Amino acid sequence: MAFASPADLSPIPQAEAPRDCPLCPRLVRLREELRAEYPAWWNAPVPVFGDPEGWIAIVGLAPGRKGANRTGRPFTGDYSGEIFYSTLLKFDLAKGEYRGDVDDGVKLEGAVVLNAVKCLPPANKPTPEEIATCGHYLEAALANLPRVRVVVALGQIAHVAAAKALGLWPGSKFAHGAEATALDGRVLLSTYHCSRQNTNTGRLTREMFEGVFERALAFKCPR
Numbered sequence: 001m002a003f004a005s006p007a008d009l010s011p012i013p014q015a016e017a018p019r020d021c022p023l024c025p026r027l028v029r030l031r032e033e034l035r036a037e038y039p040a041w042w043n044a045p046v047p048v049f050g051d052p053e054g055w056i057a058i059v060g061l062a063p064g065r066k067g068a069n070r071t072g073r074p075f076t077g078d079y080s081g082e083i084f085y086s087t088l089l090k091f092d093l094a095k096g097e098y099r100g101d102v103d104d105g106v107k108l109e110g111a112v113v114l115n116a117v118k119c120l121p122p123a124n125k126p127t128p129e130e131i132a133t134c135g136h137y138l139e140a141a142l143a144n145l146p147r148v149r150v151v152v153a154l155g156q157i158a159h160v161a162a163a164k165a166l167g168l169w170p171g172s173k174f175a176h177g178a179e180a181t182a183l184d185g186r187v188l189l190s191t192y193h194c195s196r197q198n199t200n201t202g203r204l205t206r207e208m209f210e211g212v213f214e215r216a217l218a219f220k221c222p223r
């Protein structure tokens, strides 16, 4: 089966990893295993999705095995996508109807979605080395999104990766609702990740998640 390259699907192709990015050997091994087992899945670095002129960038942890790793679009096809896209739709950051499928026609408006780590990590746990290695792609992506004024990080790993990319690390501690401003004026806002584990245990409620996006709206700038 022939797949597009991540750059072909990205609003910022110049900042994307190649489909066979070799930089994280452990993640490459898992990718190769899954390509053999599930040849119809994406099984590659997941590209940035959304509006290249966006004012808000949302940074997730890494692709989920049956979510973005399968479909090729961030937060698409697994549980966290439901709350994620319904929140974007509620705040007019997306248009369309999310159906968990890359062909559902959802378009982001003013928003762009990235991951701290572009490839599926075993047990959803990238190593510090993998986070640091893929952090170069996160930095490149943010550098190629000049209209972004606020970065919303989903979970601690995304928070640390985004804080490093914005020059806010060390010093900016993770907490739900944490807020810090970088020297260039960009704001980092953080929330617990919208994973099934966090929502099922009540650690993160829909109101808490939406509250962070409500706060982010304060930084919206006109086009």
Ligand code: SF4
Binding pocket: 017, 021, 022, 023, 024, 027, 028, 045, 117, 118, 119, 130, 133, 134, 137
């Ligand atoms: S996680 Fe990032 S740096 Fe590592 S192999 Fe994937 S695309 Fe390359």
